[in-house]
Amino acid sequence: MAQPSFSLTPSQDCGQEKPLLELQGISKSFGPNKVLNQVSLTVNYGEAVAIIGPSGTGKSTILRIIAGLLHRDAGDIYIKGQKRLGLIEDAQDPVGIGMVFQQAALFDSLTVEENVGFLLYQHSNLSPDEIRRLVDEVLDMVGLPGIADQYPAQLSGGMRKRVSFARAIMSNPNNPADHPELLLYDEPTAGLDPVASTVIEDLIRGIHRHRGCGSYIIVTHQDSTIRRTADRVIFLHRGKICWSGPVQDIDTTDNPYVRQFFSGRVEGPIQLAT
Incomplete structure (x- = not known):
C-alpha cells in the first residue's frame, strides 16, 4: 500500500496563551440518564488527546458537544478563548473543527468526490474543476489516489474511514478560517483488522505531525490506537x-479504573449493567 504524503499548511497559532479548547462543567442528560456530569477539560495547541472508558459513558457525546452538533444542558465551552453560544450553525467558531464519525457517515448516493467536496459544493464559490483538484489532493494525502469517481459501497471499511478523514480536513483555500485546527475522531479504528488499524493510526499521526500546532481528540477503546495516537489520556x-x-x-498508574480497563478484569470499580 502506498504511503500517503502530506502538504497541509501548519497553524499559525503556536505559542498562544489561551487553550485551543476549554470545557467548564459540561453536563448532559438524555431523559433520566445523566451521561455527562460536570466535565471540565482543556486541550492546548498541538495536543493529541484520547478519551477512553467503558461503553456508554459519554465519550461520543463529548465529541458531539465540542463539534457544536449537540446542545449541552449546563456548562461553558471556550474555543480559542471565545465562549460558544448555541450550536455551530448559530455562530462561527474562531477556528475550524472537523469531525470523523465512527461509521464514516458517507452519503451512499454520492461519489467519493461529492462526499469529500460536499461542503465546498454547498458553501463556496469555487468552480467544480477547482473543487475536483482539491479533492484529488486530499485523497492523495490520505493514500487514496484515483478513487474520486467511486461510490462508498465500492470501498473497504478502512478506505471509507480514510475518505471520511479527507472530508474532515477539506477546507476552502480562499477562507483560511475554514481550515480545521481541531480534529475529532470517534472510534476511527472500530471494526478494522490490525493492519487496517495501523494504517489509520499512522494516518492520524501523519496528519497531526504536518499540521503544525493542530490538535485532535480521539475516542477509542482499542489499546494500540490509544498507545500509538495519544499524548495524553482522559x-x-x-x-x-x-x-x-x-x-x-x-x-x-495505580488508578483502579485504568488498571481494570487495560487488564480486562471483571472485578473492579467498572461494573457493566447485566
Missing part, C-alpha cells in the same frame, strides 16, 4: 473524569 466513567495523564503512565 479516562471517563459514568459521566465523570476519573483519571488523566500522559499515555506512558497508563502502565504505571
